[in-house]
Amino acid sequence: MEAKIVMEQNITKIMDHNEFCSFATVEGNRPKQRYxxxxNQGLSIHLVTDRKTHKVEELEANPHVSLLLGYEKGGTKDVVEIEGTCRVSDDDELRKQIWNPEFKGMFTGPEDPDYVILKIKPVRIEYTSDSGEKHEWIE
Structure with a gap:
């Protein structure tokens, strides 16, 4: 159990140092990816989107998602692959917590009905450290 906690801390640390991820959904039977x-707060992973995007429709049809992060300029040299499920949340507290003034270009404020949070529930995480060592976390 202690090893799993250390692994979760390592994964969290990597996510904390990577601002962006590649997010994949399934549209029909094909993967669709975007940055x-x-x-994140620990392994609680959130993405911000507009309710009117295709992502929301795709997730309603199939909640399985994949994220890839790391090894990018400004991020870490570690690579993290996350498989999980996603649900769309319009929880007011979460929206206020994640709200950033930079969102003003897309939304009027944290109360904007089109401002939603994608909540990712990881079921499997694989990460490769910058030294090439692979680790796997399973829910």
């Missing part, structure tokens, strides 16, 4: 800003 998104990453927000």
């Amino acid at each position: 998104m800003a990453l927000y």
Whole structure:
């Protein structure tokens, strides 16, 4: 159990140092990927989007997602692959907590009905440290 806690701390540390991730959903039977800003509190992973985007429709049809982060300019040299499920949340407290003034270009404020949070529940995480060592976390 202690090893799992240490692994979760390592994964969290990597996520804390990577602002962006590649986020994949399934549209029909095909993967669809895009870059998104990453927000996390430990292994609680959140992405911000507009309710009117195709992502929301894709997630309603199939909640399985994949994220890839790391090894980018300004981030860490570690690579993290996350498999999980996603649900769309319009929880007011969470929206206020994640709100950033930079969102003003897309939303009127944290109360904007189109401002939603994608909540990712990881089921499997694989990460490769910058030394090439692989680790796997399973829910």
